[in-house]
Amino acid sequence: MLQQTPVTRVLPVWQDWLLRWPDPTALAQAPSGEAVRAWGRLGYPRRALRLHAAATLMANEHDGEVPGSYAALLSLPGVGSYTAAAVAAFAFGCRATVVDTNIRRVHARLISGTALPAPALTAAETRLADHLLPTEPGQSVRWNAAVMELGALICTARSPNCAQCPVQEKCAWLAAGEPAPTYQPKGQAWAGTDRQVRGAVMAVLRAAGTGLQRGLLFAPAHSEHPVGSELARLYRLNAEESQLERAIAGLLTDGLAQATDGGGIALPA
């Protein structure tokens, strides 16, 4: 849930989620569509699907337990190098090199003297993080947490609070006179994209208790429908039929939706 999503937005969903599915086996026994629905508006709904798949794998291959090694964690769907390292370190006390967006930014400034880390994680960054990580496991866990928190609370992306920084005197970026970024971060297109349409269709599917006829998704003539507000959001996008078709096809391909007997679509069972 925390992948690319602020902690404060995750917390309420996470709490409800764990009350409903306290362990991997409980989640594995639910339909994947229920996981997608409970995911709510956290975004990137494929993460819900992958979490459900990971729970199924843990139920079947790991006695219903979350594996405690980096390698086993990495093999789970939706778990990459960051998540595997974070769980190994913070849940199991392992020495694992955690590299998240906060740690990357702290290293970029403190060590490399640049305003921002590279656009994508590089091998050099991973090597640096691995080199800096204390050898002793207990200290390494503390180090990971400390650097991450420094980035989250002090060495922030927008306006870092250097005056409050405990390592300001060691900072290469400050010493260099706070040089500006050497590249322009390019934001992701949103308005008018398939992505936006996918999101709106998913919101309709989550709001609907059962499946929906495709006609309902295409024609703005059902504002009195129980899922009317989400349908209205979809209609407001004024997507071409071809784009809506493409978005739906993508959702079916990704397993976020499935075709129903009556020719409609629904969340997966």
Added chain:
DNA sequence: TAACCGTGGGC
């Protein structure tokens, strides 16, 4: 490698 994948808070 680079594109793709959601959402909403904050500046």
Added chain:
DNA sequence: TGCCCAAGGTT
């Protein structure tokens, strides 16, 4: 008001 950004992963 838009735009940036957030505990990334997969193809």
